[in-house]
Amino acid sequence: MAKTSDAGWGSRVGLILAMAGNAVGLGNFLRFPVQAVENGGGAFIIPYLVCFLLMGIPLLWIEWASGRFGGSLGNHSTPFIFDSMNKKKVWKYIGVFGIFTNIAVAAYYCYIESWTMSYVYHSVIGTFDGMSQAEVSGFFGDYTTVGVSTTGIPYESIIFYVLCLALNTWILSKGLSGVEKVAKVGIPMLLIFGAFLAVKGLTLGSSGASSEIPDANAWDGINFLWTPQFSSLLDLKVWLAAAGQIFFTLSLGMGTIHCYASYLKKKDDVALNSLSAGFTNEFVEIVLGSLIVVPIAAGYLGLDWVINNAGFGMAFQTMPFLFEKWGDIIGTFAGVFWFGLLFFAGITSSLAMGTPWMGFMADEFNWSRRKGAWSFGLITLIMGIPTVVFFNEGVFDQYDYWAGTVSLVVFALAEIILFAWIFGITRGWDEINSGADISLPRIYKPIIKYVTPVILIIVFLGALITPKNNDWKAAFTEGWELDDGSILAKITNSDIKANKDFFSDKKEYELERGVVTSVEEINNDSIQKKVIVVSDYQTFYVNSQGIARPTNKRKLLESLGKDYTFIEDSLAPIKTYQLEYSDVVKVKVGDQLKLGSVIAKGDYTNKSLYTVFGRLLLLTLFIFISFLVYKAGKKKLS
């Protein structure tokens, strides 16, 4: 990083902790348990571990070894690390992903990180004391709505975001030593906070059961996560989810590992260091990540609730409510520990995202680390503000999909082809083993050359042509209909079914079918709006207290072996429209809706505008970095 001749790591343990901090992120505590729940609990763990061994570890070695190789030639970012491995121009531009992804992901990742900062503050001042579950959930909605203040500070979500980004930038301006210091404090703190919460999750048992949910039991959550189901080995969906999780959790395909490793000398080890960092990440994910959210939520709300509601939002919309049940003092500590843990997990990752840009600008344009850091902060701010302001309009989701998901797979696929097939597996294997403090199993040589690329190709194709509802069996037997989340559907905009125009004078219904169950006009001193609720026929399950709840996870609920009664085709709300009071409602209660039905007239700016806006911002960033790479290449030649 900047003025690269004097940049470097302080100690080996510091490097490993920084690399582990790069990998350990919010996903270890939020994404992993959710993926495990959505993919059958214990069904998930076997494919997950296999993917770690066959894809995660090989890619870790490749990225560490490529980084050190490029660094030995004075290159600290992927465009010219790749260029040093092969002189064909295309690699330089594929390397652009290694800077682009980091800036784009940092832009929205810092926003999530700022939520954790804000929630630590709210936990300390007792904002969540006495709130109901719905109120805690509503608080999150208010917080992410720009213009609504939960503290009295105007535009607080933007202010917390800018503060968080400024903190990242300031630490980055101190260089690698700043990053290392944060990792040396952050990782131990994270482990302590995580251990406290994991012990609570492990020992909660049935003590969280209440008169409303008498059968709530934390052990049910742990049982569900860990009971092996060997039938999952034949389910492609589970394998793809497991491979995807390995990607995210190890921060593969981003370019950060290359950058960190590029400050190592050729004789220094990468084999053992990468395994230490990788297994630290797995420890945090498998040991701590599996023992917090799911068991604690199951301990108070029941496993059926967890299965129906598992998602990223649980961290902010549910956990503060559950911590309150531990009393004022422990509840406050638990809130601080939980959001503090997420903050440390987040900041050690977001700091890593700044280093490739700084390394690139230092190498190619002689920028100081301070200039590199503050320019990173500025670009990230420009890219990030739309994700904050238009969070509910979907700009955030566009960044997450294209930069935080698709780019990683494309980049990793390219880098393994470069490393194993163009740079050459023999040279590559020697590079991994150069200076190694541990002897590596030779079986990994053919794995890197054949197995890992095949897995990556399958992961890429799986994302490209994901069948409807991710149901691969049905796709192969009943015909292929693309899922709205597939890359092809996104590229062709076929996932946008209604309200396709950027601006429109009518609001169209976006789902396949529905029935209007409520049309309400609210007109009082503080609120004037119209609310339309649309419902659809869904499956309900009746739990042990006789309460019926809608579910789309019937199979998973059945797998629990409890005596749930299922009721088919009962109406449940699926969509709520909040309209301006001046809008003209065109439907009435009882109306049957289908895709494209007009439900109201007024002036609307549709989500499609924000979708295109988000994509254009990302494309502009990619072109901008490509241009800088082009200029740097010209400069090198002259």
Next chain:
Amino acid sequence: MNSSALITMIVTQGIVSSFMIFFFYKVLTTKPKQEPDSFSDNDDEPR
């Protein structure tokens, strides 16, 4: 908790924890490479 879940959890978490401890032990006990290496904390003079 059922026994198969308990065994899977303990075995998986045990393996992952053991590997992590083993690799860190190796890192901490391996003799540092001859100077100049990549790390500044063990340098005689600051960079």
